[in-house]
Amino acid sequence: MTPNPATSSTGRAFHWRERDSFVLLDSEFGSGEHFFAAWQAWRDDPQRPLQLHYLALLPQLATLHNLQQAAARFPEWQAMYAELCSAWPPAVPGFHRIFLQHEQLVLTLMIGDGAACLRQIVAKVDVFRMLGPSWQTWPVAALGTLGKLAAQHATLDICGLEAAARKQLQQAGFVFENDVDNRLESDTDLTISCARFAPRFTARSVAAIIHDDRRAIVIGAGLAGSAACQRLVQRGWSVDLIESHAAPAQQASGNSAGIFMPVLSRDDNPGSRLSRSAYLFALQAWRRLGGIGTAFTGASCGVLQIARDTEHAEGQQQLADFWRYPADYAQWLNQAAASRLASHPVSDGGWYFPAAGWVQPRSLCQAMLDDCSNRLQTHFGKHAALLDRGQDSWTVRDRHGVEIANAPVVILANACDALHFPQAEDLPLDAIRGQITTIEVGQVPAIAPVLCGEAYLTPASEGLCSVGASYDEDQQQTLRQDSQDDNLARLANILPGWQAGALPLAGRVGFRCVASDRLPLVGALPDKTGACAVREAKLKDLPRFPGLYSLLGYASRGLIWAPLAAELLVSQLNGEPSPIEADLAAAIDPARFLLKKQRRNTPPHQ
Structure with missing residues (x-):
């Protein structure tokens, strides 16, 4: 029988009742069994907190098959499993926020090395659940971070506790109760130790400003x-x-079409990590809003990003071999495969982002x-x-x-x-001029995904395709022929054999705000x-x-x-x-x- 997370694994009642918000940190998400149980307990409690944040550490993303196996044992979890699966992210590192139950239940999956992720958490945690073996691989010093994350009166349930780890937690402000002989189903030899956060001294820090007057x-x-x-x-x-x-x-948000896609890099630098988090969060937010092409204009038609030249393509191939991204996130295609996908010859290989696409920002x-x-x-x-x-x-x-x-x-x-x-x-901040060129259908190759590289080309919408966009240092607000010529020349470089010919000056000028x-x-x-x-x-x-x-x-x-x-x-x-x-x-x-x-x-x- 799975423990009811309305209480701790030792039977202690959680202090979540009649709270506006409650935060639980689980060091062992595994196949999600404890999460489903917590969700069920929260949903069934008439005095539940208005919002439950469930923070879960996991070295790599659980598969949907593993989640299904956990849910299959409990018929009452089937609807929850279906809701979670519909928002399940690609298996890429980083923090993934998932909203469930009309945004009252917020699951934040933190994928990667547990100790490293722990240091990156910004939260005040009410309950720590350390009921699996993962935390035992952390440096003992990492346990001190729990004290920095602990909310007032936080509690801790931990198993497999040894003397050095206990001492570290005590120094962090946790006071242990008598160990409870409450065996876990999966680890019958491990005893759960329980503690409450009661530091002797409170470190001076800049208090976060929380606005009670929500206007x-x-x-x-x-x-x-x-x-x-x-x-x-x-x-x-x-x-x-x-x-x-x-x-x-x-x-700037008035353009007829904007592209959405992540940025990749070999060193996975902060810009790439931020773009990955932003891209995946946007996809989820738009689904909750009603969906691309339904609640607002656009299409998840995929984006094909063509390499600049042969040297750049070789570097991207090495990046693909190194990171081995899941196919639902990013795929590297050689020139032949990229050309087939684009339905037109392209200048080189490229990255294909199957869930990406274009949106009309307005x-x-x-x-x-x-x-x-x-x-x-x-x-x-x-x-x-x-x-x-x-x-x-x-x-x-x-x-x-x-x-x-x-x-x-x-x-x-x-x-x-x-x-x-x-x-x-x-x-x-600077305002950078960007001119977009619009072309009528039939004057440019009909492509299925968005095509981008040194320029971009969107599929047709209302009879027009968008090409762009220039990066100009002047502040001219009207259309300019040289900017249009530059847009079309850069597009021609990634579409061998295509020439724009004489096109009327058409498009829009916007100014990007750039730091x-x-x-x-x-x-x-x-x-x-x-x-x-x-x-x-x-x-x-x-x-x-x-x-x-x-x-x-x-x-x-x-x-x-x-x-x-x-x-x-x-x-x-x-x-x-x-x-x-x-x-x-x-x-x-x-x-x-x-x-x-x-x-x-x-x-x-x-």
Whole structure:
């Protein structure tokens, strides 16, 4: 019989009842049996917490077959198994957030080395379950991390505990009760040890700001702002959306088609890891919204990314041999296979992303805003010009000083227009011109997947294909022939034998908001005038404007950045576990530039 996770494995009642949120960390997800049992117990408890976060460590992703075997033994789990399978991610490393039960149950799978993943968790954990052998392979020092993650009155159930590990946990603040002779079915020789978190001393740290008054103002109704509104409303916030145009998605998000796909690299650098998390999270978010091609315009037709040249193709082949990505995530195809897939000769081999594709951003923005119900108040045609900070709230005013909205939280999602506010004027953001060329069907090869490389080509929609996009350093807002010629020449390079011929000047100009390091700015804005009491400051030590946040710098990847960035920010606002690793959240923290500047200007110790 599987233990009922409404109690611990020792029979102690979990203290989740009548809580708004509860966080459980499981070191041994295995085939999901403990997770299904926890889900069942949570669902059956009339006094369950409003939201249950289940954080699960696992060295590699369980297969759907293993999940099915676990669920098959319990008929009452079949519906849960089906819901989980529909959201199960590809078997790639990293953190994967899965929403279940109308987003009241949040499963975060953390795939990779357990000790390394543990150090990347940002959460306050109420219950630790260490009931398998995996944790015993960790360095003993890694157990000290549990104390940093523990919420007040957290409890710990652990088996296979030896003296060195017990001492480490005691030093981390855990007080052990008498060991319980409660044998696990799979490990009949292991005894469960129980502890509660009761540290003798509490380390001084910067407390996370959690907003009890859940009212926010979002400035900007493009992809960034629309996603923020949708995620905030889903978490019970009331939102005022301010947009200077008469409708959403009128600037960079107004293009007829945008591509969504991940970025690959041999060293799996932070940019690649972030793009992988953002891409997979976006796919899940869009399914919950109603689906591509149903709730909004677009298609999951796949994306074929062609190598630049022979040398680049050889490097990508080596990358494919090294990482061996699962086929549902990424496949390397040689030139012949890529040409067959494209239904036209292509210049070289390429990566095929079968779940990727294209989306019309404006329709996606509208779908996200439509999902917000009456908790969203829109202010279209209003220009946010001034930010005034009161005692505990912000007032947004127009150019004439007239109040548009007031709330404790303001989120800047208005791209480079954010630089007009003094609080954000030092952010290293630039507007990069991008011109897209539109071509009528029949003047370009009919392709099934999106084709990209040095340029991109989308399948036809409403009789038109999109080609682009230029990267220009000027600020001209009208179409230019040289930008169109460049788009078509780059496309011709990856489609041997095709020539554009004489085409009318047609398309659209937009301006990407790009940070100096090409990563987004997600989180609390730094206050450069504020005092920092720590000489060698870290990100958490830097002063911030209270209640002022940014979702900026999405560059050419707003489609995939928007859902994950909004989820990360809302998790920070609500004090919930982070959906991504701590080092990745730090890589997109808006204060990273101020920290680098301070470190450059700080003299070394004498």
